[in-house]
Structures are given as structure tokens and as C-alpha cells.
Amino acid sequence: MIEGAQHFPDYLDATAQSALLADLRRVVAEAPLYTPTMPRTGKPLSVRMTNCGALGWLTDKSGGYRYQATHPETGQPWPAIPASLLQLWSNVASGAPAPEACLINFYADRTKMGLHVDRDEETLDAPVVSVSLGDDAWFRIGGLDRRDKTERVLLRSGDVFVMGGSARLAYHGIDRILPGTSMLLKGGGRINLTLRRVTRPA
Ligand code: MD3
Ligand code: FE
Numbered sequence: 001m002i003e004g005a006q007h008f009p010d011y012l013d014a015t016a017q018s019a020l021l022a023d024l025r026r027v028v029a030e031a032p033l034y035t036p037t038m039p040r041t042g043k044p045l046s047v048r049m050t051n052c053g054a055l056g057w058l059t060d061k062s063g064g065y066r067y068q069a070t071h072p073e074t075g076q077p078w079p080a081i082p083a084s085l086l087q088l089w090s091n092v093a094s095g096a097p098a099p100e101a102c103l104i105n106f107y108a109d110r111t112k113m114g115l116h117v118d119r120d121e122e123t124l125d126a127p128v129v130s131v132s133l134g135d136d137a138w139f140r141i142g143g144l145d146r147r148d149k150t151e152r153v154l155l156r157s158g159d160v161f162v163m164g165g166s167a168r169l170a171y172h173g174i175d176r177i178l179p180g181t182s183m184l185l186k187g188g189g190r191i192n193l194t195l196r197r198v199t200r201p202a
Helices: 014-030 083-092 165-169
Strands: 005-008 048-053 056-058 066-068 101-107 113-116 128-134 136-141 151-155 160-163 172-178 190-196
Touching: 014 048, 014 083, 014 101, 014 128, 014 190, 048 056, 056 101, 083 128, 083 160, 083 190, 136 190
Parallel strands: none
Antiparallel strands: 005 160, 048 101, 056 066, 101 190, 113 172, 128 160, 128 190, 136 151, 136 172
């Protein structure tokens, strides 16, 4: 795997996963999941999203990919990042500037995410830290060129994946989720959180 990518299987035990899920239910009560749309075409993405933190990532037909401080449908500021996630960040990204955004992706059974690079952040001085909850997913990670060889990694509930160094600009995506592989979410599906630094630290 590309330098800077680190997988921590079972980072969160069952108790920690349930506690984090309770935190996320409070976030989603204030900042409901919505269906983002592609720049220009307005085609809906299959993943549903929301955010917590000072900034949230979003995309829509008119404004394209961007970070903004408010929910696109409610107009309200995003809820704060739960303390448990700030603690997790300081444990796995120690020394990095504090995260400003936590993107929450919800995958239903058929949701995929095509191969892409995350480069809407103003700074790459921090890794992206991801936490998976719910059903297993086949994650695909390649290199800095779309044509580089890729490999797949099974991301399971409680896993943490950190992309720093060269991996920060690596192509990656989700091929598919494996329905019925976790009991954490009553209705099934998968949640992925990505914690990110967006602005340059002062
Ligand atoms: C590698 N999310 O939100 S998480 C995304 O499972 C995203 O929802 C996927 O890709 C998901 O942008 C993958 C792991 C991940 C996140 C960000 C990365 C891998 C990454 C940034 C750079 C390289
Ligand atoms: Fe990504």
C-alpha cells in the first residue's frame, strides 16, 4: 500500500462503537442527512451526507465541491465534533493541527463511491482520519495517478484508517458494501466518518 496509509482494524471495541453511534445520532438530529448532487449536472450521489465541525464538505449543482460553515438545507451551523472523535484524532494524528471538519457519509446497500482524490482542503499538513461503523465495505486504494495499480482493503465496523504522507493525495473509493455483515445499525448500511483539517494552521 502507498506510504502514509495505515489501517487500524478493530480500533474501537463494541462499547466504543455504540457510544460513538449515540454521539452521531445527536449530530444527525441537528444536521439531517441529505443527498448531495454533482457540480453542473445536478446528478444525485448515492451516498447521503452530513457534517459536524466548524466547516463541512458539500457539493451541489450550482456551487460545486466546497467547504462551508452551514448546512445546505437548514442554513444552521454544523454541530460540534464530538469529544470522542477529537480524542481519537489526537491519538492517531498526534502533532497534526486540530480537525475542522468531520464528513459523515451514510451508505445504503447499493451505495458506491467512485475512485477520487480529496483535494478541496487548503492544507495537506494533516492526515485524513476515517472511522467505519456498520456493514463491511470493500475500500479501494491506489496511488497518485489514476492509472496506478490499486488494492482493496476490507473496512469493518470499528476500523480506523489514516491517510497521511503520500497517501493523502492517493486515489481511493468504495467498491461496495456487504449488506448484513454488522448488527450495529438497526436498519443496516454503513457510516463512514472522515476527520479533516481544512485551513492552514496559523
Ligand atoms: C485516502 N470516504 O469521504 S474513507 C471520502 O468510506 C471518502 O466513505 C470513503 O473517500 C468512505 O472522501 C473512504 C477512507 C479515506 C478517506 C479519505 C482519504 C481514504 C482516503 C483521503 C486520501 C486518501
Ligand atoms: Fe475520499
